[in-house]
Amino acid sequence: MDGEKSHPSRKTVLRAALAAGVAMPVAMIGIPALARTAATNGGTPALTPQCDDGDDPTPPQTEGPYFKPNSPRRTSLVVAGTPGTRLTVTGYVFGLACQPLGNVLLDFWQADVNGAYDNTGYRFRGHQFTDGRGAFTLTTIVPGLYPGRTRHLHVKVQAPNKPVLTTQLYFPGEPRNNTDPIFDPRLLMTVRNVGSAREATFDFVLNVAGNPPTSTTTPPTSTTQPGGTWAVGTAYAVGSRVTYGGQGYVCLQGHLAQPGWEPPSTPALWRAG
Ligand SMILES: [Fe+2]
Numbered sequence: 001m002d003g004e005k006s007h008p009s010r011k012t013v014l015r016a017a018l019a020a021g022v023a024m025p026v027a028m029i030g031i032p033a034l035a036r037t038a039a040t041n042g043g044t045p046a047l048t049p050q051c052d053d054g055d056d057p058t059p060p061q062t063e064g065p066y067f068k069p070n071s072p073r074r075t076s077l078v079v080a081g082t083p084g085t086r087l088t089v090t091g092y093v094f095g096l097a098c099q100p101l102g103n104v105l106l107d108f109w110q111a112d113v114n115g116a117y118d119n120t121g122y123r124f125r126g127h128q129f130t131d132g133r134g135a136f137t138l139t140t141i142v143p144g145l146y147p148g149r150t151r152h153l154h155v156k157v158q159a160p161n162k163p164v165l166t167t168q169l170y171f172p173g174e175p176r177n178n179t180d181p182i183f184d185p186r187l188l189m190t191v192r193n194v195g196s197a198r199e200a201t202f203d204f205v206l207n208v209a210g211n212p213p214t215s216t217t218t219p220p221t222s223t224t225q226p227g228g229t230w231a232v233g234t235a236y237a238v239g240s241r242v243t244y245g246g247q248g249y250v251c252l253q254g255h256l257a258q259p260g261w262e263p264p265s266t267p268a269l270w271r272a273g
Helices: 006-020 032-040
Strands: 088-096 105-109 124-128 135-141 152-158 165-170 190-194 197-201 241-244 248-251 270-272
Touching: 006 124, 105 135
Parallel strands: 088 197
Antiparallel strands: 088 135, 105 124, 105 152, 152 165, 190 197, 241 248, 248 270
16 A cells, blocks of 8 residues: 555556666657666566556547548658657556556557648558557657647557557646646646657556566467458558458558457457458
């Protein structure tokens, strides 16, 4: 029992343990304070299997009118010369039992520096998957403002074989946070300025019991699937067609099929057709 202050501290410890377990890539320099917390405590805390820090699942929010399927798989939405303040968002995806979740699909979309969405192409749209530690990194720009909304990122998050969480992430200190009726302070990122860029962190908590991150110990399941051509380990491209359980499906996002990503369970990846 840690009292009401346990919410951030437990998550902090958990994140620090994850961060300290590996050599820290450049993309993770956004959480040095967490790493220092672990160091000053004299070591890396172990993950506890019965961790219960009272974290509520990340709240859902409206998708809005600008989501498009088929986003490219990429962790960076910028190229040299892309206008806008550079923004790196890093974080982890956890299940309810506090364990990090690997192979979680994150599909980000946002406005450009002028507050406009690309509804004909895929600028500032991209999906990726958490690694074995449940970590993700998005390289992008600070989105521009558009009428009626405060500054935000859109994202869909889906663990294998689980429902899609659609939500939005917000920036602290934005004047419009006080007037945007959709704004939710539980979805505020931690943001700091680093030179002319910004580094943000946010951890998702999915409403799933969760399992340890999938690894090579996960047995292939392609031989046990009923009557379909869909198979684990197959690289599917956008537009690929498979059958599964007697139903045809069309691939919406290029990906490498994982256990639990059967078409009926992953609407972000497959649609019937
Ligand atoms: Fe939006």
